[in-house]
Amino acid sequence: MRTRATTKRLASEHDEDQDLIRLLRARRQRVTSQRLVILRELRRRGMHATAEELLDTVRESLPGTSTPTIYATLELLVELGLVRKIDVGIGASLYDPRTDPHQHMVCHRCGRIYDLDGEYAVDALMRAATESGFRPDTAELVIHGQCAECAG
Ligand SMILES: [Zn+2]
Ligand SMILES: [Zn+2]
Numbered sequence: 001m002r003t004r005a006t007t008k009r010l011a012s013e014h015d016e017d018q019d020l021i022r023l024l025r026a027r028r029q030r031v032t033s034q035r036l037v038i039l040r041e042l043r044r045r046g047m048h049a050t051a052e053e054l055l056d057t058v059r060e061s062l063p064g065t066s067t068p069t070i071y072a073t074l075e076l077l078v079e080l081g082l083v084r085k086i087d088v089g090i091g092a093s094l095y096d097p098r099t100d101p102h103q104h105m106v107c108h109r110c111g112r113i114y115d116l117d118g119e120y121a122v123d124a125l126m127r128a129a130t131e132s133g134f135r136p137d138t139a140e141l142v143i144h145g146q147c148a149e150c151a152g
Contacts, residue, residue, distance in 0.1 A: 047113075
């Protein structure tokens with residue numbers, strides 16, 4: 001779509017697509033509607049989602065989307081650095097539209113996953129790993145417990 005967006009909401013959606021389009025073109029990969037819709041849907045939710053959860057809503061606009069397609073697309077988005085894949089020990093991987101540094105807290109009563117901003121605790125882990133001779137790329141810290149609501 002080349003038309004100029006008129007509202008703020010449309011403008012930001014349009015901008016959002018631009019980073020994906022630019023990255024795909026740089027790698028000579030096709031800009032498909034599935035790739036655009038999957039990223040847009042994840043960003044619209046603004047929270048962690050499993051591939052299965054995303055599939056349900058993506059199918060509403062693109063009924064032909066298959067399970068392998070959604071997994072392959074999400075992996076591509078992770079590779080491009082637009083989405084973060086996290087494993088918080090719930091079985092399925094979660095895809096996170098937030099790529100800035102933050103950690104996750106999982107409530108074992110309601111199952112909700114909360115963001116914890118900052119990278120403080122991980123710094124020490126990364127340093128310890130480096131000192132052991134390992135060359136770390138990233139570290140994930142998952143905090144398990146009860147959320148404020150459940151702990152009441
Ligand atoms: Zn809870
Ligand atoms: Zn997150």
